[in-house]
Amino acid sequence: MSTTTVAATGVAHREQPPALVYGPIAWLRANLFNSWLSTAVTLALAYLIVRWAIGFIDWAFINAIWTVPSNANGTLDSTACRDARGVGACWAVIGDKWRFILFGRYPYDAQWRPAICIFLFIGLYAVSAMRRFWRKELLLVWVVTLAVIGLLMWGGVLGMEYVPNDSWGGLPITLILATFGLAFAFPLSIFVALGRRSTMPAVKILCVVYVELIRGVPLISVLFMASVMFPLFMPAGLNPDKLLRAQVAIILFSAAYLAEVVRAGLQALPKGQYEAADAMGLSFWQKTGLIILPQALRLVIPPLVNTFIGFFKDTSLVLIIGIFDLLTSGKVALADPVWQGFSSEVYLFLAVIYFAFCYVMARYSRGVEKYLGRSVRR
Amino acid sequence: MIRPFAAFGALLATSLLAAPAFAQGSGSKTIDDITKRGQVVCGVAGAVAGFSLPDSQGVMRGIDADFCRTVASAILGDANKVRFVNLTTQNRFTALQSGEVDLLYRSTTWTLGREANLGGMFASVNYYDGTGFLVKTSTGVKGAKELDGATICVQPGTSTELAIADYFRVNNLKFTPILIEDLSEIQRSFMNGRCDAYSTDSSALAAFRFQQGAKANELTLLPDIISKEPLGGMVRKGDDKFFDAVRWAYFALLTAEEYGITSKNVDSFLTSNVPEVRRLLGLEGDMGKALGIDNKWAFNEIKQVGNYGEIWDRNITVMGVPRGINNLWNKGGLQYSPPVR
Numbered sequence: 001m002s003t004t005t006v007a008a009t010g011v012a013h014r015e016q017p018p019a020l021v022y023g024p025i026a027w028l029r030a031n032l033f034n035s036w037l038s039t040a041v042t043l044a045l046a047y048l049i050v051r052w053a054i055g056f057i058d059w060a061f062i063n064a065i066w067t068v069p070s071n072a073n074g075t076l077d078s079t080a081c082r083d084a085r086g087v088g089a090c091w092a093v094i095g096d097k098w099r100f101i102l103f104g105r106y107p108y109d110a111q112w113r114p115a116i117c118i119f120l121f122i123g124l125y126a127v128s129a130m131r132r133f134w135r136k137e138l139l140l141v142w143v144v145t146l147a148v149i150g151l152l153m154w155g156g157v158l159g160m161e162y163v164p165n166d167s168w169g170g171l172p173i174t175l176i177l178a179t180f181g182l183a184f185a186f187p188l189s190i191f192v193a194l195g196r197r198s199t200m201p202a203v204k205i206l207c208v209v210y211v212e213l214i215r216g217v218p219l220i221s222v223l224f225m226a227s228v229m230f231p232l233f234m235p236a237g238l239n240p241d242k243l244l245r246a247q248v249a250i251i252l253f254s255a256a257y258l259a260e261v262v263r264a265g266l267q268a269l270p271k272g273q274y275e276a277a278d279a280m281g282l283s284f285w286q287k288t289g290l291i292i293l294p295q296a297l298r299l300v301i302p303p304l305v306n307t308f309i310g311f312f313k314d315t316s317l318v319l320i321i322g323i324f325d326l327l328t329s330g331k332v333a334l335a336d337p338v339w340q341g342f343s344s345e346v347y348l349f350l351a352v353i354y355f356a357f358c359y360v361m362a363r364y365s366r367g368v369e370k371y372l373g374r375s376v377r378r
Numbered sequence: 379m380i381r382p383f384a385a386f387g388a389l390l391a392t393s394l395l396a397a398p399a400f401a402q403g404s405g406s407k408t409i410d411d412i413t414k415r416g417q418v419v420c421g422v423a424g425a426v427a428g429f430s431l432p433d434s435q436g437v438m439r440g441i442d443a444d445f446c447r448t449v450a451s452a453i454l455g456d457a458n459k460v461r462f463v464n465l466t467t468q469n470r471f472t473a474l475q476s477g478e479v480d481l482l483y484r485s486t487t488w489t490l491g492r493e494a495n496l497g498g499m500f501a502s503v504n505y506y507d508g509t510g511f512l513v514k515t516s517t518g519v520k521g522a523k524e525l526d527g528a529t530i531c532v533q534p535g536t537s538t539e540l541a542i543a544d545y546f547r548v549n550n551l552k553f554t555p556i557l558i559e560d561l562s563e564i565q566r567s568f569m570n571g572r573c574d575a576y577s578t579d580s581s582a583l584a585a586f587r588f589q590q591g592a593k594a595n596e597l598t599l600l601p602d603i604i605s606k607e608p609l610g611g612m613v614r615k616g617d618d619k620f621f622d623a624v625r626w627a628y629f630a631l632l633t634a635e636e637y638g639i640t641s642k643n644v645d646s647f648l649t650s651n652v653p654e655v656r657r658l659l660g661l662e663g664d665m666g667k668a669l670g671i672d673n674k675w676a677f678n679e680i681k682q683v684g685n686y687g688e689i690w691d692r693n694i695t696v697m698g699v700p701r702g703i704n705n706l707w708n709k710g711g712l713q714y715s716p717p718v719r
Contacts, residue, residue: 105424227472231478242463
């Protein structure tokens with residue numbers, strides 16, 4: 001009877017779907033409480049999560065110590081923090097050291113310069129990420145921005161004090177190594193990937209040897225070669241700077257890995273695409289640039305971003321050659337006798353920074369994947 | 379693993395450095411380079427409290443950092459004209475050999491092997507250190523020989539690890555090493571009782587104990603020092619003039635302390651009639667010129683950085699480490715300067 005009434009009066013009485021079939025309660029029943037076993041697991045996990053969350057909030061916020069007083073000779077007195085060890089976090093260490101962790105040994109009064117550089121980097125990423133800016137001018141924007149960053153970091157003009165790059169440190173170093181590393185490694189990797197599939201034996205062998213040689217050793221040893229062995233082979237006085245050597249090592253290393261990712265994309269393309277392009281009479285570069293690469297790169301976005309994220313974090317390995325990137329600055333801050341032992345707080349702070357960058361990269365790549373994958377879904 | 383590597387490096391470096399330095403002016407290529415550059419490039423650890431560690435404002439502090447400054451003030455007349463390069467234990471000698479740095483003050487132990495094999499030599503000992511043991515007072519251990527069968531926390535790959543192994547073998551004792559790389563982690567393990575003793579350079583142990591504040595009495599630093607670790611400045615072989623300058627930049631600080639000359643009262647000594655003081659401060663004798671640097675060399679050092687005792691108090695005393703064998707020779711220590719004449 002009721003159904004006919006609804007039909008007769010249009011939308012006046014729309015019945016709610018039964019709560020046990022649709023809606024959040026039903027979802028919970030279906031996914032978390034659908035048998036006695038899953039109910040038990042759900043309750044046990046919920047208990048653990050709540051316990052852990054309460055403990056964490058207690059430690060990180062409620063019992064935390066935010067500042068500590070200075071003692072007679074002007075140094076900070078961390079006794080309060082040491083007494084609270086294990087009960088509450090000591091955020092005073094971040095309060096004291098955050099500028100050092102972010103900017104390293106950069107002259108204190110000039111630290112606004114690396115600060116601007118960080119924002120320039122973030123701005124550069126944001127602009128590059130927006131599709132409406134995907135034009136040829138973007139290349140110009142990159143060149144200009146990177147030049148401005150170099151100008152700000154080195155200084156020496158416009159009344160800015162000259163700061164040699166031994167004094168750089170912290171987040172700018174991480175961003176410089178990662179950005180320049182990937183900006184140069186990515187184009188290089190495309191050429192290496194194409195070279196590896198080339199029919200010209202010399203080119204092919206060269207690319208295979210390069211990739212296998214670099215992939216066969218850990219990044220640490222490549223950095224080590226760049227930092228320790230390389231200077232010994234150079235005549236005295238002709239010694240490229242340490243940061244540059246590390247940067248080149250990172251570019252070469254990441255290019256080898258990215259090349260394999262790109263090659264996977266090239267191999268995944270059906271042979272028909274190559275043949276169709278040939279049939280249209282396109283030259284090799286036209287074929288590659290217009291037909292092959294756009295499709296191949298789209299296929300490999302997830303592994304590409306995976307490698308990007310990996311290398312963003314791998315830049316922290318430069319610590320073994322004495323360059324103070326973000327992670328190393330944090331470690332050095334912990335060597336201060338006042339703050340020895342408060343590693344959880346510092347590492348948590350660093351983790352938040354790394355996570356912010358990596359998570360944004362991951363989310364963005366999903367967006368790009370969806371956008372470029374429209375044709376497949378249609 | 380490092381050793382053949384370093385020996386190979388040394389071989390290469392010495393062959394490169396063998397070219398004689400034909401330089402005018404000071405007679406030292408390194409000093410001329412420094413003067414031209416207007417900067418001393420000094421290799422430091424940059425991560426060891428009390429020796430070289432940037433403070434919250436990023437300024438390098440510590441006894442090694444200050445010794446770099448004394449070299450800059452002696453050669454260039456300005457203690458701030460120094461560029462610090464952070465070096466790891468692995469790349470420090472290569473950096474010296476390849477000319478990336480002018481000298482090392484990187485808490486590096488003076489050993490025969492290093493001086494003979496690595497193409498460098500030690501110009502000074504700014505800190506006499508040694509391997510020691512820290513135990514909990516409640517264990518009642520009074521000496522290292524009572525540690526038979528103990529578990530000992532130690533950082534892997536350090537000279538401490540070798541020193542302990544040697545010591546226990548020679549004394550026919552047993553121990554279980556617990557190797558932990560991370561400094562915070564090793565200290566936490568020791569405090570939590572995972573190991574009976576914590577061993578590293580006694581300076582670091584004393585600093586760690588001092589840092590415990592009111593609870594310092596719960597920890598005992600054993601009196602036995604089981605290895606000699608003279609830490610000092612290292613320069614390249616083949617430039618004796620620069621070696622002399624670095625060595626006497628250090629001796630000048632000891633002489634200054636011996637005569638009670640400090641950064642605060644150095645001006646009042648300019649009227650002194652003690653011959654050695656007059657020679658030290660460049661009032662007579664042309665001592666600086668003989669070294670190939672300015673006659674005011676020691677005056678600048680003392681004025682801008684301070685004498686040895688001042689440097690010690692500023693960097694080491696605040697960490698709670700007693701002066702001990704690093705006192706002047708006439709106060710029962712090992713720090714002794716030949717006469718300035």
